[in-house]
Amino acid sequence: MNRNAFIKNTGLLAAGLLLQGVPTLAATPPKNPLPRWKGFNLLDFFMPTPTTRAKPTTADHLKWMQDWGFDFVRIPIAYPYYLKFDRSRPIHPDEVLQFDEARINEIEQLVYLANKQGIHASINLHRAPGYCINAGFVEPYNLWQDAAAQEAFYQHWAMWGQRFRGLSAKQVSFDLLNEPAMRADMNDQHSPSSALPGELYRKVALSAAAAIRKANPAHLVIADGNRVGNDVIPELKGTGIAQSCRGYFPGIISHYKAPWANKNPDALPEPKWPGQVGNQNLERGMLEKYYQPWIELAQSGTGVHCGECGCWNKTPHDVFLAWFGDVLDILKNANIGFALWNFIGDFGVLNSGRTDVAYEDFQGMKLDRKLLDLLRKY
Template identity: 70%
Template sequence: MERRSFLKNTGLLTAGISLAGTAAMAALQPSVIKANKLPKWKGFNLLDFFSPQPAGTNKPTTEDHFRWMRDWGFDFVRIPIAYPSYLNIDRSRNITPEEVYKIDEQAVEKIDQLVTLAHKYNMHVSLNLHRAPGYCINAGFHEPYNLWTDQAAQDAFCFHWNMWAKRYKGISSKKISFDLVNEPSMREDMNDQHSPSKAVPGNVYRKVAQAAATAIRKENPNHLVIADGNSVGNNVIPEIIDLDIAQSCRGYFPGAISHYKAPWANKDPEHAPAPLWPGQVGDKYLSRGMLENYYKPWIELAAKGAGVHCGECGCWNKTPHPVFMAWFGDVLDILSTHQIGFAVWNFIGDFGVLDSKRTDVQYEDWYGHQLDKQFLELLRKH
């Protein structure tokens, strides 16, 4: 499909939807919709530095990708980073606590280059430690200590955030923010992704978040700091509401829809019950009502002025496309109604609008990529 024609057509579609949406919003009671302290950013997670291995493991985000995002109306990218990716260490053995401080300047400069390119296309950049010293929701790297229980890990965590804050000391909070650690939880075995996890004790999360925010704001008191929800991003963190730290929710609920047959999220993925929306899935009836209950604490948090954004959302490619679209349409409608922005995981790949490898989608060619136009139009609508 010719690019200019596509942009024109989808632009007309979006304009029509916007007019209808404006009328619908106007019909709501003013008390229903509260101002969110954070802008209603919408965009994608970029996985260039997601792996603990040095950059190059994942295909890099290019200038064309940013141009497409901008032309399609997106203004936000979240960059989840595994801190070992920018360390100068011996990768043939487990990392030591001392090596956590061995910054590889050339590797850090590659992250700088991605941030600069995003800013060229007017994207707000959210830097996130997907793997922080002592914690990651994913297996695949042996940590030398535990972020939630060891002071040495917390000191290293603050060191890394101070480094990033210093590099972007002069950048406006309108252009960059710092998302402390991805999807916190207490896990019985951090090297087993199926190990049971539970919430980080509130006082512990407060201590770690407050220390990191202080390390960041030492360089610029106006830096914007964001904390992912507790219990793997699901729960509001009441213990930090007074700390001027925004909070990030998730758009993966319920997992029976978003992570259908995903091997990292299911112990027996091949026998997962077929997803429906709405409908009976296993022993639960899944519906928009359950979504509204799930997001109610986040909506109330935004109304209190804490600032809320959905840092990750989307659906793995094994969920039937019609089910995915029906469910995700409800997710986005709830978030959008309350002025909460979102970032899809990811732009190109299994969760993305490009090259998702779904088997039940009629793709359109987009400069050699396979474009899920229906998914893109749903995102643009909100």
Template identity: 70%
Template sequence: MQRRTFIQNTGLLTAALSATGPGLLATSQPETVAKNKLPRWKGFNLLDFFSPDPSKSRRATEEDHLKWMQDWGFDFVRLPMAYPYYLSFDRSRNITPDEVYKIDQQAVDRIDRLVSLAHKHNLHVSLNLHRAPGYCINAGFNEPYNLWTDQAALDAFCFHWAMWAKRYKNVSSQKISFDLLNEPSMRADMNDQLSHRSSVPGATYRRVAQAASNAIRKENPKHLIIADGNDTGSSVIPEITDLDIAQSCRGYTPGIISHYKAPWANKDPDHLPEPKWPGQVGDKYLSKAMLETFYQPWIELVNKGVGVHCGECGCWNKTPHDVFLAWFGDVLDILSSHQIGFALWEFIGDFGILDSGRTDVAYEDWHGHKLDRKLLDLIRKA
């Protein structure tokens, strides 16, 4: 499966490819490494509940997959969920605001079962609303309103988080946490993938995050809450640093490496400069210094006492494998040196360690799957 149609990487590509210079902020003087408030979790995104339509879901994660993760030393899974997945409504037409509240208990039970299996194998579970009422980074499901501008959408958003918080109120905070919203941005038309996108205004982001966190903490005062960075996960959110909410960055910079030839992220995917790492790509020189500059605001956030985790990272399967590993090694080195954990997108699939479909990998047979041993070894030692 392609790394989700919802990665519209215009912002990431622009930010990454415009970064120049030697990364003086990160390297001009010795740096004192602060202790990240979050554990340095390492693991994977699992896409069982990623589709708004349960009939189009990915093949379910098996218990053996979770056992392999545990055996390989991983301790974290993130579950990006589309809220319509666990609703009961007439899917032959667009959803109505009233139907956003119609919970399908059988679908919720399926989510519960995966959470329980993950806990059985000592994996922390981060529940994430990939699609929330009124917002998703990708189109493809008609939202009846806009989370950033409509109170009805915010009320529904808080309802969903209150439900999940109550459901897991008796589960240890060491085992489960709540990631509010996947990759926020301000889109002019919530149902038009190509409509103009910009940053969510800081005050607006704060209002939404605070409302949802209050709904969660009413049920679950001690559980961790995480907010994905602004600008589709790429930018720190200074407006919420006083709210006791951790923040989640991304490991997709520069997009010309992570999403090389990806048709959902490039206007002309067949005519891109050959990726190199490090090296001159188009009119930019790509190097670890670029990454140090990009991640410096996140490192400063850790130093200010705000917990940081990288909720998604990885590379689509068209980037040459040696380039991918060289780049990703630098990404993981920067994150790990500042005690920032990460979750690969995904476990099985185009971005994963199993069955990625790369044409330049000598795969190892692993219980009927094709294992990218070099990638596995890289992330295990990070």
């Protein structure tokens, strides 16, 4: 049997991915094949430059998560973090595979640290060669247009698949690319963007999944929704690749005054939930309509998880909690898990910097108890 046939028969699994320790797909598809994992995004390796990295996640942090009932962390990574190149200038295409073993070891150890607490770790390329939803680093090419960028993308994932070849799908998953979209200028996050052509996304996702599963055909692969994580990817149904939605709709609630998401943040109307905001009537029904395609996808037998959700700290806290309670309730009713962006920081349960929260002192940090209780409720 050649390699392609082997991958097809043992890795992509037309009937659905057989997760180790996770129920398999029967003749009648179950309601969401993925576990309802609940947890947080950890931003240790989110920045492309190691000198600007966040304070490392510790064993104590992970123990707090476990004690509070959470079992999932997503680790968004900027690929330049774990490369060796001259950072005084933009990266060259021939440098995107110059892996730095010491930096890779740091990421590997965080996965093992999470697993030690019984927490699943999802590795995500938040910035991949030729694409990122955010600016702040000059990409040398376009992932969706340049074959060299796609080949580099596959080689990065082959490296990670090999790195964690001995871990089960209960321990680790591989979230291919954060919030993909077709953008006019890869280095301008405010440039016009649209959904990717579905067949192009399918081609890139399947090739990356094959690279990952070359090391272990049972590796669990996840693809973020099209159009910046919002849209179900029908072209990936039946491939054994799970899909990841978002908990940021509508953006006027989740990203109120966020400069990276709005060209003129100070001109935004103050959010309400429910209520009239600008020309929109914001209420639960709009959330139910937004999530319906994702609920149907899960019920059809494709695993679904909400890889990011939450609200920046400029939204009034009572508005945030009212809206977020509806989001979490809809996800729970659909048996879809979630990961808050983030754990410690502007969106998090700790040290979020909100001005309208009565924080509780916790282990030298400021705990948003109301937000934590809401997360634990669902």
